Amino acid sequence: MNFTLKSILAGSVLVAISFCATSAQAATNSATANANATIISALTITKNNDLNFGTAVPAATAGTVVIAPTAAGTQVCTTVVCTGAGNSAAQFTLSGAATYTAVVTIPATVSLAGPGPSMTATLSNSLTANKMLLTGTAADNFYVGGSLAVGTSALQTSGAYTGTFTVTVAYQ
Numbered sequence: 001m002n003f004t005l006k007s008i009l010a011g012s013v014l015v016a017i018s019f020c021a022t023s024a025q026a027a028t029n030s031a032t033a034n035a036n037a038t039i040i041s042a043l044t045i046t047k048n049n050d051l052n053f054g055t056a057v058p059a060a061t062a063g064t065v066v067i068a069p070t071a072a073g074t075q076v077c078t079t080v081v082c083t084g085a086g087n088s089a090a091q092f093t094l095s096g097a098a099t100y101t102a103v104v105t106i107p108a109t110v111s112l113a114g115p116g117p118s119m120t121a122t123l124s125n126s127l128t129a130n131k132m133l134l135t136g137t138a139a140d141n142f143y144v145g146g147s148l149a150v151g152t153s154a155l156q157t158s159g160a161y162t163g164t165f166t167v168t169v170a171y172q
Helices: 004-028
Strands: 044-049 061-065 077-080 091-095 101-105 109-112 117-125 131-133 141-150 168-172
Touching: 044 168
Parallel strands: none
Antiparallel strands: 044 091, 061 077, 061 141, 091 141, 101 131, 101 168, 109 117, 117 141
């Protein structure tokens, strides 16, 4: 009789477990979600003009040649004498998705090497906080100017001085 009672109890427990499992499964709910993506055009940068400090004549004391980061690229010289020829700000055009913001990274300085001691130019730009809200038109331009430190006439050898700098862009 013990064996039968144990069998009946074991069977009852299995029925109870099955009932609980069915109740738990009946309480399960679900929800669906959509997956979305927006693809925009790649951001590109094109150099239209180089930064050109123009032609300068050094003086007995060191001086500077400053090019404004504007379309005009206005040249202002301190101590050195500038001829007013050939100067221009660098101009870049950004192409990308309209209404998106591009972050522009420009180095703080560029070194110009030539026949004499190298000269350092501290760079400046026409952007606000190094960002540009893209319009999707050809008007998405910005300018890079700078201040070139020119040595004294005794130190700064005549000749051409050149340097390069890299501007990078990314979507914000």
